[in-house]
Amino acid sequence: MTNIVYDDAFNWNEWTVLIIISIGFTLIFLLPKKFSSSVTVVNLLYGVVIGLMFDHTIAIEPIDFYDVGDESKYQFFDLFSYTMYAPVGYLYIYLYEQLQLPVKKYWLILYILLWSLVGVCVEWLGILTGIFHYKNGYNTTYSFPIYLFVQASQIWLYHYLFKRK
Amino acid sequence: MIVLLVTSIVEINKLTLNISTFSLIKPIVSNSHWLALVVYRDITMSVILLIFVNVYFTTKEKGRKWGISLLTFFLLLAGSQMLRALNIIQYTGWTIYYEILCIGALIGITLLTARITTRLDGGKTT
Numbered sequence: 001m002t003n004i005v006y007d008d009a010f011n012w013n014e015w016t017v018l019i020i021i022s023i024g025f026t027l028i029f030l031l032p033k034k035f036s037s038s039v040t041v042v043n044l045l046y047g048v049v050i051g052l053m054f055d056h057t058i059a060i061e062p063i064d065f066y067d068v069g070d071e072s073k074y075q076f077f078d079l080f081s082y083t084m085y086a087p088v089g090y091l092y093i094y095l096y097e098q099l100q101l102p103v104k105k106y107w108l109i110l111y112i113l114l115w116s117l118v119g120v121c122v123e124w125l126g127i128l129t130g131i132f133h134y135k136n137g138y139n140t141t142y143s144f145p146i147y148l149f150v151q152a153s154q155i156w157l158y159h160y161l162f163k164r165k
Numbered sequence: 166m167i168v169l170l171v172t173s174i175v176e177i178n179k180l181t182l183n184i185s186t187f188s189l190i191k192p193i194v195s196n197s198h199w200l201a202l203v204v205y206r207d208i209t210m211s212v213i214l215l216i217f218v219n220v221y222f223t224t225k226e227k228g229r230k231w232g233i234s235l236l237t238f239f240l241l242l243a244g245s246q247m248l249r250a251l252n253i254i255q256y257t258g259w260t261i262y263y264e265i266l267c268i269g270a271l272i273g274i275t276l277l278t279a280r281i282t283t284r285l286d287g288g289k290t291t
Contacts, residue, residue, distance in 0.1 A: 037285040038167065045170040052177045057203050060185055062194040074185040079178060161166055 004072040006133055013069065013130035017081045020122075024087025034097060039162055040090065046157065047089030048082050050150050055082075065138035068131065081131065092151065093158055102163070108155065116147035167285075171278045172214050173207060175271060180206055189259035198253045205248060213240055214271070218279045234272060241268045 007013075035043070058065045060074075069078040092115060101108050124140050126132045180202075183190040192202055217237040224230055245264050248254050 038282070041282075041285065042166050042170070045167065045174075049170045049173045049177075052174060053207055056177050056181045057199075057207075060181060062192065062196060062199050072185075074181050157166075 002072075004067065004133075005070065006067070006130060007070050011130070013126075014077060016125065016129040016131060017077075017084050020084040021087070024084065024091065028087050028090055031094065034094060039093075039158075042161065043090045043093045043154075043158070044086040045089075046154055047085035047087075047092075050089075050154075051082050051085040054146060054150075063136075065134065065136055065142075067133040067135065070130075072133075089154065092154065096155065096158075102159075112148060112151045112155070115151050116144055119147040119151075120144050167282045168218050168275055168278050169211050169215050172211055172271065172275055175274055176206055176210055179267060183259055187258070189257060189263075191255045191257045193252055193254065201251075202248065202253050205244060205253075209244060210241065213237060213244075214275045217272070218275050221276065222279060222283070238268055238272060241271070 055068060057063070059068060069075055069081065096102070096108075096111065099107070099111070101111055120140055120143060123132065123143055127134065127140065180190070184192060192199060214237070217233060220233050221230055224233065242261075242265065245268070246261070249256065
């Protein structure tokens with residue numbers, strides 16, 4: 001497997017990851033507590049695991065649609081960068097409860113569409129800052145259905161685990 | 166659920182580090198083989214570990230706990246060797262001894278996560 005080196009300095013891509021993690025976890029600590037420990041841990045881990053699952057399925061050979069970080073090789077900072085998905089998963093469910101969407105069911109479609117758009121925009125920011133490097137014809141719009149699926153499944157999982165009577 | 170998520174993180178990283186960073190395992194470059202490997206990594210292993218941890222913590226006898234641990238260990242070992250036998254992966258530096266150590270560590274991590282998880286929210290599990 002050939003290793004492509006995109007850069008070898010601590011620059012914008014690393015800073016973007018650190019800024020997203022800092023903002024995300026600051027928000028979690030500042031917002032009033034709404035969930036029990038297990039709900040919090042599941043929602044924090046869900047984003048990380050789904051990010052890992054998709055990246056480590058479609059972003060390594062033989063499919064290899066994109067690289068993450070400074071090199072195509074998997075590095076320690078790449079592993080750390082998945083932490084940035086943790087607060088996103090939590091805030092997604094937090095806002096879902098805050099807006100009382102479980103009782104306003106049709107608004108949920110709009111909610112998922114909006115978060116998927118946010119996901120695409122953040123991914124585009126990731127391209128600009130060098131977190132992601134597309135290969136083999138991949139582009140940002142292909143991620144949109146993935147976001148739709150991931151976010152819809154998180155809502156389903158949240159209801160299945162914690163809201164079932 | 167937390168056990169499933171934690172074991173997924175460990176297993177996904179183990180496989181990617183071995184394939185991409187250290188080149189100790191080589192996947193056979195075909196999409197169907199890759200899909201089989203991903204299904205094994207993300208679903209089969211996690212489900213085996215989830216069943217294991219549930220049976221382990223609902224069994225009271227020590228002998229049975231050892232039995233289910235050994236059965237899980239050999240199931241995971243057989244699974245990994247089946248991937249080799251079916252030419253889905255090739256070892257290029259990785260050995261069966263490393264695999265045994267990793268499976269042992271994974272079972273340990275699974276039990277530890279389950280133990281911690283059962284203490285969250287005063288014993289209510291997810």
